[in-house]
Amino acid sequence: MGKLESRNIEKYFKHDGKPLKTLDGIDLNVEDGEFVCIVGPSGCGKSTFLRITAGLEKPDGGEIFLDTKSVDTTGPNRIMVFQEGALFPWLNVRDNVEYGLKIAGIPVEERNKISNRYLDMMQLSQFATSYTYQLSTGMKQRVAIARALVMDPDVLLMDEPFAALDPQTRDLLLVEMQLIWQKTKKTIIFVTHNVSEAVMLGTRVLVFTHRPAKIKKEIKIDYRRPRVAEDENLLPYQQKILAELRPEVKK
Ligand SMILES: Nc1ncnc2c1ncn2[C@@H]1O[C@H](COP(=O)(O)OP(=O)(O)OP(=O)(O)O)[C@@H](O)[C@H]1O
Ligand SMILES: [Mg+2]
Structure with missing residues (x-):
């Protein structure tokens, strides 16, 4: 197996x-x-x-x-990234990416460190404080991918x-x-x-x-x-x- x-x-x-x-x-x-x-x-x-x-x-x-x-x-x-990246409209990009880490109780400095890496990878660093309505479809999808990757799931x-x-x-x-x-x-x-x-x-x-x-x-x-x-x-x-x-x- x-x-x-x-x-x-x-x-x-x-x-x-x-x-x-x-x-x-x-x-x-x-x-x-x-x-x-x-x-x-x-x-x-x-x-x-x-x-x-x-x-x-x-x-x-x-x-x-x-x-x-x-x-x-x-x-x-097992973390899923959806066809339409379902983001929280009331959170900015960084808070969306860090959401799962926050729920998991990771301290804020550590959270920032991890999210910085993935925001950078997805070329979103410049938009960390933007809200989802200020993003293009492709950008939203990159936020959704970053949000999944920060959780470091097995699958x-x-x-x-x-x-x-x-x-x-x-x-x-x-x-x-x-x-x-x-x-x-x-x-x-x-x-x-x-x-x-x-x-x-x-x-x-x-x-x-x-x-x-x-x-x-x-x-x-x-x-x-x-x-x-x-x-x-x-x-x-x-x-x-x-x-x-x-x-x-x-x-
Ligand atoms: N909650 C639901 N209630 C009723 N039918 C559903 C539900 N979810 C999916 N279906 C039906 O199940 C079938 C498969 O849907 P699914 O979304 O898994 O297809 P898909 O292969 O992902 O398609 P696509 O490539 O268009 O995304 C479709 O006929 C759809 O209408
Ligand atoms: Mg489908």
């Missing part, structure tokens, strides 16, 4: 009064320090799977194990965290994310619609089927880092994933 195991996760939602099967037995074993990317058609159940893994939602079947222990509630060891669950970023910031963060991962040896599950992003980041990429989602294919990306978007050697990996993904999107 690895760091995180998803065993036969099933989920149904109610739609028009009838049960709608969304996850059809997701079996996944993630080793400590792996960077797993998930791609799949819109509405297939990727966010639902992440939410279940985070303990934010209950599955209708199956179990999630962290370090061999069954988990069914949220915990500081980071990221739901399309870069989708709202401009291409230049995204390219920077794609390299930065690899460096953070290499440095911190975090276990990451990262959902994206962007196949090139998945290939740059992942140690392997999972392709989910159309709903009800199953894992259709797993593609290992054994290639040197940091990987950059322009590297043509990454194209064959992208093509392989697209060949699996396209028929699912058309269903």
